[in-house]
Amino acid sequence: QKEVEQDPGPLSVxxxxxxxxxxxxxxxxxxxxxxYRQYSRKxxxxxxxxxxxxxxxxxxFTAQVDKSSKYxxxxxxxxxxxxxxxxxCAMSGVGAGGTSYGKLTFGQGTILTVxx
Amino acid sequence: SxxxxxxxxxxxxxxxxxxxxxxxxxSQVTMMFxxxxxxxxxxxxxxxxxxxxxxxxxxxxxxxxxxxxxxxLTFSTLTVSNMSPEDSSIYLCxxxxxxxxxxxxxxxxxxxxxxx
Numbered sequence: 001q002k003e004v005e006q007d008p009g010p011l012s013v014x015x016x017x018x019x020x021x022x023x024x025x026x027x028x029x030x031x032x033x034x035x036y037r038q039y040s041r042k043x044x045x046x047x048x049x050x051x052x053x054x055x056x057x058x059x060x061f062t063a064q065v066d067k068s069s070k071y072x073x074x075x076x077x078x079x080x081x082x083x084x085x086x087x088x089c090a091m092s093g094v095g096a097g098g099t100s101y102g103k104l105t106f107g108q109g110t111i112l113t114v115x116x
Numbered sequence: 117s118x119x120x121x122x123x124x125x126x127x128x129x130x131x132x133x134x135x136x137x138x139x140x141x142x143s144q145v146t147m148m149f150x151x152x153x154x155x156x157x158x159x160x161x162x163x164x165x166x167x168x169x170x171x172x173x174x175x176x177x178x179x180x181x182x183x184x185x186x187x188x189l190t191f192s193t194l195t196v197s198n199m200s201p202e203d204s205s206i207y208l209c210x211x212x213x214x215x216x217x218x219x220x221x222x223x224x225x226x227x228x229x230x231x232x
Contacts, residue, residue, distance in 0.1 A: 006158075034220065043208055043223035044159070046117070088158060103149075103174075104221060106158040 003027050006089055006107025015116050019076040023089035023107045026070065030091040030105075033065050035074045038086045038109070047087075048074065079114045086111050118143050118211050120224035128230045129199055136195045137227045139209035144189035147212040149221065150182070154205045162207075165192050199231045 006023045013019055021035075032051055036044035048063040050056045050072075056063045062075040072091075076083055089107040119142040129135050139148065147166055151159040162182055163173045171184040186192045196203055206228050210221045 036223075041226075041228070043120075043225045046220055046222060049220050090159075103161055103164065104159070106160075108158045 001026060003105050004089065004091060004107045007110055008108045010111040010113060012113045012115065013079055015079060015081060015114055017079050017114070019079050019083070019112060019114075021074040021076075021087050021089075021110050021112070023072050024070055025072075025091055025105075027091075027093070027105070028067075028070070029093040032092045033063070033072050034090040034092075034104070035061075035063060036088040036090060036106075037083075038088060040085075044088055081114050081116055084113045117222050118145060120209065120211060120222060122207075122209060122224040122227050124227060125225065126228040126230075128232065130232055131200055133199055134195055134197045135199065135229060136193050137207050137209075137229075139192045139194070139224055141190045141211050145211040146189070148186060148192045149210045149212070150184065150192075150194045151208045151210065151223075152205045153208060153226070159208065162194070196229065199229075201231045203229065204231045205229055 004023055004025045034049040035047045037047050038044045048061055050063050050065050053065050053067045060077045064073045086109040088109045090104040092104050121140045123138045149164050150162040152162055153159045161174050162177045163171045163184055165171045165184050165186040167186050167189050181197055183195045206226045208223050208226045210223045212221050
């Protein structure tokens with residue numbers, strides 16, 4: 001069993017739709033949760049990060065973490081064609097000083113296409 | 117966020133040869149990481165490189181195959197040695213940027229390697 005599971009999709013939605021992307025994980029030591037967006041032939045770009053359980057909102061993006069269920073989500077409101085990319089969830093544990101270990105464990109990535 | 121560049125951006129190499137990939141950051145960073153992203157797969161951490169110490173390799177990756185240098189706080193190299201077609205992949209470096217309680221990571225654009 002992989003430590004982080006993510007539905008690879010592909011996911012295709014019309015412009016303006018609400019998109020829900022999800023990951024589940026098995027390692028209870030994970031405390032930091034991130035979402036990256038990766039355009040074709042580019043490096044991953046950090047979108048959101050959260051620490052422990054809860055919600056975080058940034059513009060059209062909302063990240064949710066439910067540690068009791070070992071489940072994280074990224075919601076994209078009013079999706080745009082420019083949101084078409086691969087979305088990767090990533091997680092890490094806690095090391096010395098309360099910072100993350102530094103090692104990120106990634107999900108497989110979900111390919112999202114938003115069509116006009 | 118840090119600005120990260122990688123050289124070369126892409127290369128096609130022959131079996132049995134070696135390639136050195138460079139990663140340059142526009143600011144001093146403590147931790148640098150090297151990842152591999154095989155076709156259609158997610159990112160897998162190869163090793164963590166801290167300045168002034170030996171790189172720490174993840175399970176399945178060895179120094180003889182992937183030697184790493186970290187001569188200063190803004191630069192690192194990864195060498196892929198004695199290459200085979202299975203080494204065809206995107207190689208990405210990332211840096212950890214301390215902020216509050218978490219170390220988020222920022223990625224370079226990647227080096228796309230094809231081994232014939």
